[in-house]
Amino acid sequence: MAHYGPFVMRDSAQHAPALTPTYKTSVLRSPKNALISIPQTLTEMSGPLFQANELGPKDNDLILNFAKDGLPVGERIIVHGFVRDEFGRPVPNALVEVWQANASGRYRHRKDTYIGALDPNFGGCGRVLTDENGYYRYRTIRPGPYPWRNRINEWRPAHIHYAIHGDGWSQRLITQMYFEGDTLINTCPILATVPNDEQRRGLIALEDRANFIELDSRAYRFDIYLRGRRMTWFENKA
Numbered sequence: 001m002a003h004y005g006p007f008v009m010r011d012s013a014q015h016a017p018a019l020t021p022t023y024k025t026s027v028l029r030s031p032k033n034a035l036i037s038i039p040q041t042l043t044e045m046s047g048p049l050f051q052a053n054e055l056g057p058k059d060n061d062l063i064l065n066f067a068k069d070g071l072p073v074g075e076r077i078i079v080h081g082f083v084r085d086e087f088g089r090p091v092p093n094a095l096v097e098v099w100q101a102n103a104s105g106r107y108r109h110r111k112d113t114y115i116g117a118l119d120p121n122f123g124g125c126g127r128v129l130t131d132e133n134g135y136y137r138y139r140t141i142r143p144g145p146y147p148w149r150n151r152i153n154e155w156r157p158a159h160i161h162y163a164i165h166g167d168g169w170s171q172r173l174i175t176q177m178y179f180e181g182d183t184l185i186n187t188c189p190i191l192a193t194v195p196n197d198e199q200r201r202g203l204i205a206l207e208d209r210a211n212f213i214e215l216d217s218r219a220y221r222f223d224i225y226l227r228g229r230r231m232t233w234f235e236n237k238a
Contacts, residue, residue, distance in 0.1 A: 006040045007170040007227045008086065016193035023189045024150050044170045045229075050095045050129060059127045062098075062140035066123030073119055074103025074141035078211060078219040079177070083134045083164065085228035090134030094226075095165040098138065099125040105146030105158075114146050139217065145184055157184035157191075164224060171226040178204045179220065 012035075019030035058065040063072060079098075083091045101107045101124065104116030108124050122141060130136045143158045157178050164173045178185055185191060185204065194200045202225075211219035 005229055006045055007168060008230050009037070010227070014195060014199070016195065020189070020193045023193055026193075040170055045168045047167075047169065048095075048165055049167075050093060050165070052129060055127060055129060060138040062100075062122070062124065062126045062138065065126060067121040070121050072102065072122035072141050074122075074144075076139070076217040077142045078137065078139055078213065078217050079160070079205065079222055080135070080137035080208075080211065080219065081205075081221050081223040083130045083136060083166070083224045083226065085166075085171075085226050087228040089228065090130075090132070091166050091171070091226055092130055092132045092134055093167070094130045094134065094136075094171075095127060096130065096136045096138075096224075097125075097127040097163040097165075098140070098160050100140065100143040100160040101146060103141050103144050105144035116144065116146065142179070142218075145182075150189055154189070155184055157182045157188050162224070164226065166226045168229075173224070173226055175224075176203060177222050180204055180206050 018026070020026045056065070063076060066072075083094045083096065085091055099107075102116070102119045102122045104119070106112055106114050106116035106118055108118065108122070119141075126138055126140065128136045128138050140160070143160060145155050145158050147153070147155050159176045159178050162173070162175050162177060164171070164175075166172070176190075178191070185200075191200055191203070194203070205220035205222035208219040208221040211221075213219070
């Protein structure tokens, strides 16, 4: 991967609009002027580079990595999938970071004042590196939905936050994963900003019954696609 060239430019038409009045907190964060495209340099095209020894042995197990005097409460699940670029090529050694609310819909954050109970044995964050085929896997508790002050009686669907570092800074992606069958998905103002149904479906993890663990965990499949590189160094200049 180190010999690949620059990344394909983003297609802004595929992105949600910055200003979406139905998603109220987007209004204050929306830029007032047109965005400026910055040419890619070696800094954006190279690194970061992660090593397996930088991760702890339980970083990919959110059930155990914060447990103190017992196991966390909630439905145990496995989430797995592949990280590929837009041309279908695997992205090995990508860092996949996740964070989430607990089973009652509450984050371990000082500003989260929701009445859902904090779980003393659940931290709600973890990370994993993809293997040579771009495959990743982690274990966690299925998060609960929670209310938020967007409109009257608004609830967010159950979701897990993702931050992915590929083999270049230009591939960095922040996104959210939702769960197949959640009835709150169709009324979520954040998901409604996604331009089309195909893209929205791409944010929904599918139940993967073949990988259920008997008497233990259900499984969900969630594949992730990052920007791809368009040439090799020796064929053209960056």
